[in-house]
Amino acid sequence: MAARIIDGRALATKMRNALVNRVQHIKESKGIVPGLAVVLVGDDPASRTYVGMKEKASQQVGIYSEIYRLEAQTPEEKLLSIIDELNEDQEIHGILVQLPLPGHIDQRKAIERINPNKDVDGFHPINMGRLVIGDEAGFIPCTPYGILKLLENEGIVIEGKKAVVVGRSNIVGKPMAFLLLHRNATVTICHSRTQALSEVTREADILISAVGKPHIIKGDMVKPGAVVIDVGINRLKNKLIGDVDFNEVREVAGWITPVPGGVGPMTITMLLHNTIEAALK
Ligand code: NDP
Numbered sequence: 001m002a003a004r005i006i007d008g009r010a011l012a013t014k015m016r017n018a019l020v021n022r023v024q025h026i027k028e029s030k031g032i033v034p035g036l037a038v039v040l041v042g043d044d045p046a047s048r049t050y051v052g053m054k055e056k057a058s059q060q061v062g063i064y065s066e067i068y069r070l071e072a073q074t075p076e077e078k079l080l081s082i083i084d085e086l087n088e089d090q091e092i093h094g095i096l097v098q099l100p101l102p103g104h105i106d107q108r109k110a111i112e113r114i115n116p117n118k119d120v121d122g123f124h125p126i127n128m129g130r131l132v133i134g135d136e137a138g139f140i141p142c143t144p145y146g147i148l149k150l151l152e153n154e155g156i157v158i159e160g161k162k163a164v165v166v167g168r169s170n171i172v173g174k175p176m177a178f179l180l181l182h183r184n185a186t187v188t189i190c191h192s193r194t195q196a197l198s199e200v201t202r203e204a205d206i207l208i209s210a211v212g213k214p215h216i217i218k219g220d221m222v223k224p225g226a227v228v229i230d231v232g233i234n235r236l237k238n239k240l241i242g243d244v245d246f247n248e249v250r251e252v253a254g255w256i257t258p259v260p261g262g263v264g265p266m267t268i269t270m271l272l273h274n275t276i277e278a279a280l281k
Contacts, residue, residue: 003252005255006256007262012265015269020062023276026279032280035093036058036271039086040098041101042071042102051067064091079105080113083097087118097110116139132178143171144179151206156255160184160186161185165188206229209244220252222253228257230259
């Protein structure tokens with residue numbers, strides 16, 4: 001039997017509708033309009049698209065948004081001073097610096113400059129550190145957070161399961177692994193130096209791929225009945241495809257996320273959620 005398709009778009013729509021009501025309620029009861037500032041440096045086409053989507057999604061749920069589109073040559077000091085201003089701005093509760101930044105800017109410096117209480121991406125070392133020690137009261141990075149919501153919504157049990165996360169980036173792989181670990185999965189993290197990847201992935205009850213290589217996960221790398229979450233976004237001839245060979249894997253897995261329409265819509269939804277939480281803090 002083919003895998004059940006996890007519809008990220010449907011859950012994202014449902015959650016965003018609930019967020020519309022939440023924003024309205026916060027406005028009426030507290031007189032606060034949640035505010036998000038997004039800072040984009042340069043003109044990377046994918047980043048431009050993401051920033052546009054974040055702006056539109058914010059408006060749809062009633063979040064006030066400011067978008068800073070800075071030219072690629074913007075000096076690091078200029079970016080840091082904009083972040084300083086946003087840290088002080090009472091109308092802005094969430095600050096997001098779109099990654100990647102141009103090479104002359106120290107990404108770490110920019111992220112560390114954001115007030116951790118406004119770090120709605122959850123990339124500041126304070127929020128990352130909280131996540132690692134199991135304190136989820138900070139901000140959880142949006143993509144892994146969205147994946148967790150997808151798993152919960154499907155009623156998938158995490159406790160006691162073998163989870164394999166392919167990819168160890170700070171924005172997806174590592175936070176994902178800790179979220180699963182804290183929910184009592186036995187977690188393995190794979191990366192480019194992992195040997196015999198398919199032997200490891202075949203052990204997984206829950207397999208999450210965050211690599212960025214088209215169709216790196218094939219049908220014979222998946223345990224029958226496993227949950228397969230595809231984070232990858234790869235652009236091939238104007239088409240978006242995932243890390244997972246969907247047609248092969250759906251014949252083996254129990255659950256699978258499509259690309260597009262799986263993890264992507266949830267990432268932005270969790271950004272909206274985090275912004276609202278920031279406004280309430
Ligand atoms: P990074 O490039 O930062 O990390 C990729 C990871 O994959 C690295 O840890 C790398 O290992 C590992 N890797 C590379 N090649 C292999 C291989 N052959 N076998 C096993 N592991 C390998 O990417 P991100 O985490 O930022 O993003 C991953 C993908 O997810 C991208 O396609 C990105 O576009 C997408 N993405 C999607 C989002 C969404 O909302 N749907 C949000 C964020 C990202 P090593 O550490 O050894 O280099």
